Amino acid sequence: MYVISYIVSYVAVTLSVRGALLWSGTMTVQQKQAWFTLLVVAVAFVGFLALLPSIGPSRALGAFGICGRVGLPTILSRRRGMAPILDERDQLINRKAQFVGYRIFWMAFVLLSVIAYEIVREFMHQEVVPVYFLIGQVWFAWVLFMVSSSIATLVQYGRTRDHEE
Numbered sequence: 001m002y003v004i005s006y007i008v009s010y011v012a013v014t015l016s017v018r019g020a021l022l023w024s025g026t027m028t029v030q031q032k033q034a035w036f037t038l039l040v041v042a043v044a045f046v047g048f049l050a051l052l053p054s055i056g057p058s059r060a061l062g063a064f065g066i067c068g069r070v071g072l073p074t075i076l077s078r079r080r081g082m083a084p085i086l087d088e089r090d091q092l093i094n095r096k097a098q099f100v101g102y103r104i105f106w107m108a109f110v111l112l113s114v115i116a117y118e119i120v121r122e123f124m125h126q127e128v129v130p131v132y133f134l135i136g137q138v139w140f141a142w143v144l145f146m147v148s149s150s151i152a153t154l155v156q157y158g159r160t161r162d163h164e165e
Helices: 002-017 029-055 057-076 088-124 131-164
Strands: none
Touching: 029 057, 029 088, 029 131, 057 131, 088 131
């Protein structure tokens, strides 16, 4: 797990600090952040699936700890204490993407709560949902938030780029 965490950190530093070779100059900070978020979530999901058969679902959720690396490109993109430059369009796209992400988060959270209760009631014959179900649903809903807001960001930048041409 430490190796995967190191690789994700290295990729973040490479994309943010030495990004001139890997990224075109036309990508904004938010686009880079969105692509990196999708990469980190994919690595976390693959790690979860790899750990699932050997250590079980409750411990395999630890693979999503890698999602803490999502903030690295934003931190590393700042130049000498200055915040990244965002114009009104970037701020509007960010607000819309966050709105989409929160809507999907809450719909998934409520839906997963109902499903978890029904699974526990029907198959385990209990009236109380175990804690690891709740932890899993929070992680899953949070990952959905990150993925949906990243995709919404990329889609909106694609739309604005198409209209500018």
